[in-house]
């Protein structure tokens with residue numbers, strides 16, 4: 001699972017210059033006054049200045065995480081690989097451990113590491129290997145890839161290119177880095193978080209509250 005920033009446009013100065021467009025003003029160097037302006041814009045929910053900072057990621061994640069990620073729709077453009085067309089060996093996500101079901105609210109998703117985590121590791125690997133063998137056999141035997149993929153597990157990784165504004169990523173990270181979000185999507189959101197922060201550190205600090 002990973003998220004790689006492959007392209008971006010703008011930074012903190014873009015946000016303040018966009019906001020100052022209304023006064024026909026533009027600056028070349030970011031200073032303390034701009035920091036205050038960003039704080040004001042973010043706290044008053046003026047989102048459009050942050051809509052001009054654009055990031056493009058190449059993301060690889062298991063299908064069960066992608067399904068959650070794709071629920072964030074507004075302001076995102078995505079193009080995804082298709083197992084109908086690609087022929088490379090599918091990669092399957094292996095968690096570092098298995099977590100117990102939560103002690104308290106089910107909304108919490110999971111609790112501490114399961115006592116038989118290693119036991120489940122082995123069985124999981126066997127099952128995954130078996131589905132991959134099954135899949136490869138169907139492909140070799142001429143079954144249509146669009147159907148053969150039905151035997152692949154939900155943990156099969158998929159990959160997509162995604163473009164959105166800094167503001168859209170802030171909204172996503174604010175939701176998906178909370179303790180009630182699933183650990184795996186939190187890990188992915190954290191990768192995106194770190195790279196958004198590098199592009200526009202001041203804006204990011206004001207937009208994200210996790």
Ligand SMILES: Cc1cc2nc3c(=O)[nH]c(=O)nc-3n(C[C@H](O)[C@H](O)[C@H](O)COP(=O)(O)OP(=O)(O)OC[C@H]3O[C@@H](n4cnc5c(N)ncnc54)[C@H](O)[C@@H]3O)c2cc1C
Pocket residue numbers: 071072073074075175176180181182
């Ligand atoms: C911890 C967690 C658990 C979840 N569990 C489930 C679940 O069990 N089942 C499930 O189905 N989903 C679940 N979700 C997904 C959730 O319901 C949202 O779909 C997802 O978080 C995307 O948020 P969003 O709607 O704000 O995003 P976007 O679709 O990107 O929308 C962004 C914002 O735009 C505005 N907006 C979007 N569409 C409209 C519209 N038509 N009209 C007016 N304003 C609009 C809203 O203000 C919205 O917040 C879960 C999310 C989280 C974080």
